[in-house]
Amino acid sequence: MARSTLSDVARIEAALATEYGISDETQAEYYRRNDYSDSEIEKLLNEASSREYVRRASLTDLAACIVETLEPSFREFKPVPLFKKCQDIQAEFGDNRVHASTGVSTVSLPGALGRLANKQLLQSYNEVPAVLSSLAKKVKGRDYQTHTSYRVGLNDLLDEVSPGGEVRSTSMTESGYDWRPSIHARSLSLAEEMITNDDLSVFLEASRAMGAAGKRRIELELAGLIQDSSRVDGAPTSGEFWFSSGTGPGNVQPNYMVGASSALSLDSLATADAMLRAQLDQAGDPCDLTGTHLLVLGENHVLAKTLYNSTEVRPAGASSTTMPISNGFHRAFEPLTSEWLRSKRLVSPAAGTEWWLVHVGRTHLYQLGFVGSDVPVVETFEHVPNMLGITMRAKLSFGVSLMDPRAAVYSKGAA
Numbered sequence: 053m054a055r056s057t058l059s060d061v062a063r064i065e066a067a068l069a070t071e072y073g074i075s076d077e078t079q080a081e082y083y084r085r086n087d088y089s090d091s092e093i094e095k096l097l098n099e100a101s102s103r104e105y106v107r108r109a110s111l112t113d114l115a116a117c118i119v120e121t122l123e124p125s126f127r128e129f130k131p132v133p134l135f136k137k138c139q140d141i142q143a144e145f146g147d148n149r150v151h152a153s154t155g156v157s158t159v160s161l162p163g164a165l166g167r168l169a170n171k172q173l174l175q176s177y178n179e180v181p182a183v184l185s186s187l188a189k190k191v192k193g194r195d196y197q198t199h200t201s202y203r204v205g206l207n208d209l210l211d212e213v214s215p216g217g218e219v220r221s222t223s224m225t226e227s228g229y230d231w232r233p234s235i236h237a238r239s240l241s242l243a244e245e246m247i248t249n250d251d252l253s254v255f256l257e258a259s260r261a262m263g264a265a266g267k268r269r270i271e272l273e274l275a276g277l278i279q280d281s282s283r284v285d286g287a288p289t290s291g292e293f294w295f296s297s298g299t300g301p302g303n304v305q306p307n308y309m310v311g312a313s314s315a316l317s318l319d320s321l322a323t324a325d326a327m328l329r330a331q332l333d334q335a336g337d338p339c340d341l342t343g344t345h346l347l348v349l350g351e352n353h354v355l356a357k358t359l360y361n362s363t364e365v366r367p368a369g370a371s372s373t374t375m376p377i378s379n380g381f382h383r384a385f386e387p388l389t390s391e392w393l394r395s396k397r398l399v400s401p402a403a404g405t406e407w408w409l410v411h412v413g414r415t416h417l418y419q420l421g422f423v424g425s426d427v428p429v430v431e432t433f434e435h436v437p438n439m440l441g442i443t444m445r446a447k448l449s450f451g452v453s454l455m456d457p458r459a460a461v462y463s464k465g466a467a
């Protein structure tokens with residue numbers, strides 16, 4: 053569809069979104085996802101903010117402008133709640149579109165509301181902290197069947213080329229891991245009386261709640277994945293020791309700490325850092341992994357930030373030992389705090405003392421895969437004929453899986 057046929061619709065959508073507090077950044081992200089160029093987005097937001105209807109106080113006035121933009125014969129009607137006007141227009145013309153004198157327009161009022169709901173959902177989705185998902189490798193799937201992903205590496209190092217110019221061949225190693233996406237969805241029905249009495253606030257609040265619910269579901273699934281793997285020399289669903297105090301499968305070196313000395317401190321952090329650096333590939337060579345993030349629960353939140361921000365450390369207690377006072381881990385491991393790790397929904401919630409030193413870069417501890425959109429999508433449609441109102445449905449398709457046990461060191465933080 054040509055962009056010119058959508059210009060009035062897009063300005064109206066942008067005006068509605070601005071009226072209800074959706075930021076320009078969120079709107080810009082929404083339009084980029086719908087293949088608008090940066091110049092078109094800038095022009096759209098500027099034009100929307102300069103239109104007279106943006107300065108009007110009520111949503112019903114905006115509804116009036118929707119009709120006025122498309123059909124001059126409607127300019128005399130008195131503003132009424134937007135959903136009531138949608139119903140009046142539908143009753144007048146027999147469908148959900150506004151008919152202009154030149155034919156059927158491209159504007160669907162319920163459709164415009166659905167797009168507004170998706171903008172509101174996107175903003176609320178982005179507002180929920182993406183703690184655990186920020187540590188994941190993001191991948192895409194095409195369908196809902198089981199997918200197999202691979203970690204690939206070289207068996208050998210580069211060799212010196214002989215005087216004759218011969219280049220020796222090598223082989224690749226790969227470790228496969230399966231993941232299967234599934235559909236996560238919820239629906240919510242709003243009665244006509246609720247909508248009429250409350251204008252659009254209940255509609256938009258429902259959109260925000262659905263957006264937040266999508267991000268929260270991802271965080272819960274990843275928390276369950278981490279807790280499933282964080283067992284004392286135990287086997288998660290994959291049947292392998294992901295965290296072990298000894299050597300694990302795939303030449304994984306010790307990556308588990310326990311005991312009083314494992315409580316979060318500069319000393320235990322130094323031990324975890326050394327463990328992570330000591331991880332080997334299948335050829336017995338160093339993986340060259342360093343910690344990038346320190347994942348903790350609420351009890352260690354302040355301590356983790358202190359270890360990250362402090363430039364100096366002071367020895368405590370009586371000691372005659374001379375030692376440097378610079379903090380070697382200053383700005384080394386970004387602290388992340390997630391209470392999802394001890395959600396009551398988990399089979400084995402984490403204790404407040406547990407923490408993880410995680411590498412994100414060359415490899416990842418786990419991955420997060422999507423089918424289609426990587427944010428929830430809201431659909432709006434009318435109730436069945438024997439009920440008045442509308443129904444909203446939000447859905448998000450994703451799957452999670454463990455990826456590489458060498459990408460983290462897990463500490464119980466207690467005996």
